[in-house]
Amino acid sequence: MKHKLLSALLAFTLTTPVFAADSGRTVENFNFGWKFHAGDTCGAPDRSFNDSRWTPVSLPHDFQISQPWVAPAADEKADMTNSAANTRSRLSARAFKEMGAGWYRKTFKADPAWKGRRVLLDFEGIMLTGDVYFNGSRVGGTDYGYLGFETDITSLIDFDGDNIVAVRADTGKPENSRWYTGGGLYRNVNLIVTDPRLHFTRHPLRITTPDVSDSSASVVIDAELTNAIKNYKEIRVLAEITDADGQTVSSRTLTLPFNRRQRTNEYRVDSLRIASPRLWDCDSPHLYTLSLTLFAPDGKVADRISETFGIRSIEYSPDFGFRLNGKKLLLKGIANHHTLGALGAAAYPAAIEKRIRILKDFGFNHIRCSHNPYSKQFMDLCDRYGILVVDELYDKWTRQNAGGRKEWMEQWPVDLPEWVRRDRNHPSVIMWSLGNELQMLWNLPFADWGVTPYRLQKTLLKRYDTTRPLTVAMHPRYRDVNTDSLPAPLALATDIASYNYRYMYFPGDSRRFPGMIFYQSEANTSGMGPNFYEMDLDRVVGLAYWGMIDYLGESAGWPAKGWTQGIFDISLEPKPIAWFLRSIFKPEEPVVHIGVIDSDEQLMWNDVQVGTQKLSDHWNRTPGSSLTLYTFTNADEVELRLNGKSLGRKRNAVADPKTRNRIVWENIPYSHGYLEAIAYRDGQGRPVTIHRIETSGRASRLTATADNPSWKADGMDLQHVRIEAIDSHKRRDPQASAPLTFSVDGPAEIVGVINGDLCSHELSTGNTRSLHNGTATVILRSTATPGPVTLTASSPEYKDLKIRLTSK
Structure with missing residues (x-):
C-alpha cells in the first residue's frame, strides 16, 4: 500500500562557475576552436591527422540540423506511421534526416600551470553515442547521449607540443529513437583542473532540509570528496551560504574526520538553521548560494565548489495532489522533447530561456522532460524562473531506446547515478520519472x-x-494484462500514478485504490479543456500537455518534418488555440481571442485522437464566404461585432467542461474590414478585454523586432530577430510568403533561420528563409568581441531592411 503522504524538502541548483587558480579549481569553457567532419574517416584520432579542410565550428553544435531532408519513396508517402516501412520511411520519426556519424577535433596547448595538477575533460552530452580520444588514445565516451561524463587526461598531456581532442558522435539507427535527436557535441564541453590529491568528486553536493517553515529552515550539507594525503586525518572545510543579494547568512569552518581505508567518501559537512528563510516558489524563486572550500594541510585552498539552491517544501497526497510550501498547487504543464526549433538539438541557454519565458507568460508552471534528461542549463533556468520539473530518465526500458550500443540492463546502473547526482539539488525538480x-x-x-x-x-x-517521489508514465491504452478494468501492476508500484491521456481512469482507480496519487503525464491538444476541467483539480497533481511547441520528428507524413499539433509553431509564433490554453491556465487574467476554423485534422497517435482543427486569426478571407470560428475566453460573455455591427452575444458555458472557454460562432459572413470579440464579466458594464482582427492590404515593407536588449558578447548568447511583412497601416499580411536573404556585418553569425511551416523544404541553417503567414525569424549568435552588429534582410519584393544591434 502506498503511503498517503509523500514529502520532500528542499532542492538545489547546480552552476558551473569558472574559478581562478587560487580557488584550487579552474573550469575553462572548451566550446570554441573545434573542427567538424561529416561522416566517418580513417585516422581522425591520430595527432598527425590533417584536419585543415574540416569545417570550423563552435559548440553547442548539432550536425544533423544542416543535413538535407531525405524524402520517402513515392510508395511510402501514403502511410508514414507504418512500423513495417523500410529505413527511409522510418526516418519520418527522426525528421527525415539521414543517420550517421560525425567527427570533431580540437587542437590546444597545455598551460604549464597544469603540471602536477589533475586535468579532466567534462562532456555534458554527445548525441546519440560518443567516443573521446586524447592524443590518439581512447579516454572515454558515452552510450547514452542525454547525460554527461568526465574523463581524466592528466597522464596523456603533452606540455611541449600540440594536444588533440577527437570525438566521434553517432546518431545510431533510425529505430534508436522515436523522434529527432540531433547529433554531435550538442551541449557544453569544459576543461577542469584540480588538486590531484584533495578535491571534490563529480556532482559532489547533496543538500536537504528536513524542516522548512516561514520562520526557520534546517539545511543539511553532504559532500563527496577524495583525499589521497596519508597523514591528513582531519580535513578543514569552510561552508558559506549567501542569499540572492550577496549577504552572508551562514559561514562556518569545520573539520571532517578522514577514513584512510576509503579515499573517496561522502561526508556530512554541516547541519544548520536559517532564520526567516526566503522560500523558493513559482512566483518568487529565491536562490541561495552555497560555497564549500577544502583546505590543504598547509592552509592553502585545495578545491572550492559552489552551487545555488532554493529552500522549499513539497508534499504529495491523494487528498490534495501536490503542495508547494504547504499550499495546494496544480501543475499546469508541457511535455516536449529537448530540441530547440531552428537550432536543432544544440542546447543554447538563450533559446531555452526564450521558451521558458513564453511558456510562463501563457500560464505554464511545469515542464516534463520528455523523455530524457535535458541540459544542466535548462535546470538552472527553471530554478531561476520558478518552473516545476518532472525529471525523466528514459523513454522505454530497452536497448533500442537507450542508445543502442548496450543492453538496457547494463546501461541504467551507469546512467541513473549521473542523472540523479547532477539534478538532485535543483529546487525546480519535484519528481523523478524513470520511463x-x-x-x-x-x-x-x-x-x-x-x-x-x-x-x-x-x-x-x-x-x-530521498526527497522526491518516483513515477513512470503509463501508455494511454494498455491496462492490466489480465483485465482492462484495473491499473497495470507497474502503476500500483510507483509513488505517483502517471497516465498519458487516460485521465478518465482516475476516479475509478481512486475508488479501488484510495492511496493512489494521480498525474496526467500527457494530455492531448485535441482534448484541451475537457482533459483539464473533467479532472478533480482539488485532488490531482496536475497535467502536462503533449507537444505544446511544434518540433522536428514524429511526423505524421511527408512533407511535414515533425509534430504540428502544438499551440506554438516551431518558430514560437502562438497559434489561436494558445489563447484557449491561456484562458484555462490564467483564470485571473481576462482573455478573449478569435480563432477561425480553416480545416479539421483527424490524426491518431498511440490510439489517441491528437489531430486538431487548423485555426487562424487573420481577416483576409474570400469575399462572400461564410465562416465558423471560436472566441476563446475566460470571461462570462462575448459579443461579436463585424465592422461595428453586433452579431450577437453568447455566454461562456462554464458548467460544461466540453465547451467551457470556447464559444463557437457559425455562419459568420465575411466582409472586408474588421471583426471584434468583446469580452464582459458579470457585474462589470465595461468590456474586460477585446480582440480585433482586420483585413490587411498587400505588404509594402518589412519590420524587425529583436528580443535581447542585453545581448552578451560571450560567444554563446543569442539574438532572435522576428521579421514581419506589413501593409501601409502596419498590419501583418498573412499571405506574404516572399523569400528573404540575411547578411550580417559585425561580431555575430547567423545560426538559425525559421518560420512556422514544418512542411517547408527549406533548411533552418544558412542565410535564406521564406516568410510564412507574413513572418520569419533569424537567430544570431554573438562572438567574444563586443560591438555594433548590422543585420540586413533582403527580398525581391521589398526594400532592404537593416536593423542595428549591439553586443556588450
Missing part, C-alpha cells in the same frame, strides 16, 4: 510487467536522493 509508456512493453526484464526493474532503479536512486 515513459512502459506498460505497452511485453518484453521487460523479469517478466513482471516492469515492477522489478522499477524497484531496482528505485533502490539505487534512493541512495542519492
Whole structure:
C-alpha cells in the first residue's frame, strides 16, 4: 500500500562557475576552436591527422540540423506511421534526416600551470553515442547521449607540443529513437583542473532540509570528496551560504574526520538553521548560494565548489495532489522533447530561456522532460524562473531506446547515478520519472510487467536522493494484462500514478485504490479543456500537455518534418488555440481571442485522437464566404461585432467542461474590414478585454523586432530577430510568403533561420528563409568581441531592411 503522504524538502541548483587558480579549481569553457567532419574517416584520432579542410565550428553544435531532408519513396508517402516501412520511411520519426556519424577535433596547448595538477575533460552530452580520444588514445565516451561524463587526461598531456581532442558522435539507427535527436557535441564541453590529491568528486553536493517553515529552515550539507594525503586525518572545510543579494547568512569552518581505508567518501559537512528563510516558489524563486572550500594541510585552498539552491517544501497526497510550501498547487504543464526549433538539438541557454519565458507568460508552471534528461542549463533556468520539473530518465526500458550500443540492463546502473547526482539539488525538480509508456512493453526484464526493474532503479536512486517521489508514465491504452478494468501492476508500484491521456481512469482507480496519487503525464491538444476541467483539480497533481511547441520528428507524413499539433509553431509564433490554453491556465487574467476554423485534422497517435482543427486569426478571407470560428475566453460573455455591427452575444458555458472557454460562432459572413470579440464579466458594464482582427492590404515593407536588449558578447548568447511583412497601416499580411536573404556585418553569425511551416523544404541553417503567414525569424549568435552588429534582410519584393544591434 502506498503511503498517503509523500514529502520532500528542499532542492538545489547546480552552476558551473569558472574559478581562478587560487580557488584550487579552474573550469575553462572548451566550446570554441573545434573542427567538424561529416561522416566517418580513417585516422581522425591520430595527432598527425590533417584536419585543415574540416569545417570550423563552435559548440553547442548539432550536425544533423544542416543535413538535407531525405524524402520517402513515392510508395511510402501514403502511410508514414507504418512500423513495417523500410529505413527511409522510418526516418519520418527522426525528421527525415539521414543517420550517421560525425567527427570533431580540437587542437590546444597545455598551460604549464597544469603540471602536477589533475586535468579532466567534462562532456555534458554527445548525441546519440560518443567516443573521446586524447592524443590518439581512447579516454572515454558515452552510450547514452542525454547525460554527461568526465574523463581524466592528466597522464596523456603533452606540455611541449600540440594536444588533440577527437570525438566521434553517432546518431545510431533510425529505430534508436522515436523522434529527432540531433547529433554531435550538442551541449557544453569544459576543461577542469584540480588538486590531484584533495578535491571534490563529480556532482559532489547533496543538500536537504528536513524542516522548512516561514520562520526557520534546517539545511543539511553532504559532500563527496577524495583525499589521497596519508597523514591528513582531519580535513578543514569552510561552508558559506549567501542569499540572492550577496549577504552572508551562514559561514562556518569545520573539520571532517578522514577514513584512510576509503579515499573517496561522502561526508556530512554541516547541519544548520536559517532564520526567516526566503522560500523558493513559482512566483518568487529565491536562490541561495552555497560555497564549500577544502583546505590543504598547509592552509592553502585545495578545491572550492559552489552551487545555488532554493529552500522549499513539497508534499504529495491523494487528498490534495501536490503542495508547494504547504499550499495546494496544480501543475499546469508541457511535455516536449529537448530540441530547440531552428537550432536543432544544440542546447543554447538563450533559446531555452526564450521558451521558458513564453511558456510562463501563457500560464505554464511545469515542464516534463520528455523523455530524457535535458541540459544542466535548462535546470538552472527553471530554478531561476520558478518552473516545476518532472525529471525523466528514459523513454522505454530497452536497448533500442537507450542508445543502442548496450543492453538496457547494463546501461541504467551507469546512467541513473549521473542523472540523479547532477539534478538532485535543483529546487525546480519535484519528481523523478524513470520511463515513459512502459506498460505497452511485453518484453521487460523479469517478466513482471516492469515492477522489478522499477524497484531496482528505485533502490539505487534512493541512495542519492530521498526527497522526491518516483513515477513512470503509463501508455494511454494498455491496462492490466489480465483485465482492462484495473491499473497495470507497474502503476500500483510507483509513488505517483502517471497516465498519458487516460485521465478518465482516475476516479475509478481512486475508488479501488484510495492511496493512489494521480498525474496526467500527457494530455492531448485535441482534448484541451475537457482533459483539464473533467479532472478533480482539488485532488490531482496536475497535467502536462503533449507537444505544446511544434518540433522536428514524429511526423505524421511527408512533407511535414515533425509534430504540428502544438499551440506554438516551431518558430514560437502562438497559434489561436494558445489563447484557449491561456484562458484555462490564467483564470485571473481576462482573455478573449478569435480563432477561425480553416480545416479539421483527424490524426491518431498511440490510439489517441491528437489531430486538431487548423485555426487562424487573420481577416483576409474570400469575399462572400461564410465562416465558423471560436472566441476563446475566460470571461462570462462575448459579443461579436463585424465592422461595428453586433452579431450577437453568447455566454461562456462554464458548467460544461466540453465547451467551457470556447464559444463557437457559425455562419459568420465575411466582409472586408474588421471583426471584434468583446469580452464582459458579470457585474462589470465595461468590456474586460477585446480582440480585433482586420483585413490587411498587400505588404509594402518589412519590420524587425529583436528580443535581447542585453545581448552578451560571450560567444554563446543569442539574438532572435522576428521579421514581419506589413501593409501601409502596419498590419501583418498573412499571405506574404516572399523569400528573404540575411547578411550580417559585425561580431555575430547567423545560426538559425525559421518560420512556422514544418512542411517547408527549406533548411533552418544558412542565410535564406521564406516568410510564412507574413513572418520569419533569424537567430544570431554573438562572438567574444563586443560591438555594433548590422543585420540586413533582403527580398525581391521589398526594400532592404537593416536593423542595428549591439553586443556588450
